[in-house]
Amino acid sequence: MSLNDEQFIHYSRQILLPELGEYGQTALMSAHVAIVGIGGLGNLCAQYLAAAGVGRLTLIDGDSVEVSNLPRQLIFAARDSGKNKAKVCADKLRAVYADCDLIAADCFIDNANASLLLKDASLVLDCSDNFETRQLINLCCVRDSIPSVIASAVHFSGQLLTVDLVRYPQGGCYHCLFPCELKVSQRCSTTGVLGPMVGVMASMQALQAIKHIAKITPNAGELLRFDGLSMVTRHATLARDPSCAVCHTKVKERTDESN
Amino acid sequence: MNQINIKVNGEPFTVSKDESLETLLLSYQVNLNSVALVRGGQVVPKTLWAITPCEADDEIELFGVVAGG
Numbered sequence: 001m002s003l004n005d006e007q008f009i010h011y012s013r014q015i016l017l018p019e020l021g022e023y024g025q026t027a028l029m030s031a032h033v034a035i036v037g038i039g040g041l042g043n044l045c046a047q048y049l050a051a052a053g054v055g056r057l058t059l060i061d062g063d064s065v066e067v068s069n070l071p072r073q074l075i076f077a078a079r080d081s082g083k084n085k086a087k088v089c090a091d092k093l094r095a096v097y098a099d100c101d102l103i104a105a106d107c108f109i110d111n112a113n114a115s116l117l118l119k120d121a122s123l124v125l126d127c128s129d130n131f132e133t134r135q136l137i138n139l140c141c142v143r144d145s146i147p148s149v150i151a152s153a154v155h156f157s158g159q160l161l162t163v164d165l166v167r168y169p170q171g172g173c174y175h176c177l178f179p180c181e182l183k184v185s186q187r188c189s190t191t192g193v194l195g196p197m198v199g200v201m202a203s204m205q206a207l208q209a210i211k212h213i214a215k216i217t218p219n220a221g222e223l224l225r226f227d228g229l230s231m232v233t234r235h236a237t238l239a240r241d242p243s244c245a246v247c248h249t250k251v252k253e254r255t256d257e258s259n
Numbered sequence: 260m261n262q263i264n265i266k267v268n269g270e271p272f273t274v275s276k277d278e279s280l281e282t283l284l285l286s287y288q289v290n291l292n293s294v295a296l297v298r299g300g301q302v303v304p305k306t307l308w309a310i311t312p313c314e315a316d317d318e319i320e321l322f323g324v325v326a327g328g
């Protein structure tokens with residue numbers, strides 16, 4: 001794939017970045033990103049990635065727009081209430097970003113449909129809103145060898161990490177960090193969250209996604225925690241759990257292949 | 260007594276030498292199924308807590324999973 005003159009002008013501010021350049025822009029245009037959850041994080045990531053020229057976006061969400069979503073899910077309006085989030089978001093972005101092929105899946109991801117929904121995706125963004133779904137997305141991405149950029153936000157706390165067992169096997173997977181027996185205490189629906197708090201995390205998630213696609217120092221293998229009250233960001237190096245139930249065999253397979 | 264000083268989420272804490280991370284969490288009264296653990300900027304997976312000893316001046320961070328979005 002190469003850029004035509006119009007695209008070159010359209011994306012010139014991105015292409016100007018020496019880290020991205022024409023190579024990165026072309027990589028974005030060839031990428032297929034699946035976004036799971038078109039809520040606070042997902043609607044913003046979808047807008048950023050469509051605008052950046054990502055070639056194909058699959059938006060996955062079975063949920064409908066509610067008025068209580070509007071303070072942080074900026075793509076939706078009150079008149080969208082009751083309509084499916086993935087469909088509304090895809091329709092609105094399709095009207096604005098001609099270079100982006102938008103696919104809407106108006107269902108929740110589950111064990112039975114996950115492989116089909118994520119099929120052909122070169123990157124998955126976990127923008128979901130509950131721990132069980134996050135474990136399922138991780139399981140499918142590890143099994144199907146799809147890298148994932150995972151973000152979350154509740155109250156004034158945000159977390160961001162990238163899982164890529166091909167590029168960063170030593171960082172492990174989501175389950176290595178947060179095994180499935182972990183108890184979750186806070187949810188957006190019961191704890192509350194501010195729009196810009198979700199926006200900070202979504203912006204960082206979209207930025208990580210673009211860098212990952214363009215192969216710019218992607219900080220995979222690192223966990224970032226952001227505290228929106230103190231504005232403090234903390235980094236930690238991820239470590240693979242050698243006995244992780246999810247990625248143990250996958251990493252072993254890879255080691256065997258390369259030997 | 261072989262006591263060592265460490266920090267847990269920025270607060271000073273004293274543990275016996277060779278105490279494991281798991282024992283530390285229990286004496287810190289933290290449910291083992293409620294946190295992830297970072298030690299000196301490095302995540303320590305949960306399955307290694309019982310066999311990883313605390314060391315003097317360790318800086319331990321404990322935090323829960325944020326799952327919303």
Ligand SMILES: [Zn+2]
Nearest residue numbers: 173176244247
């Ligand atoms: Zn793992």
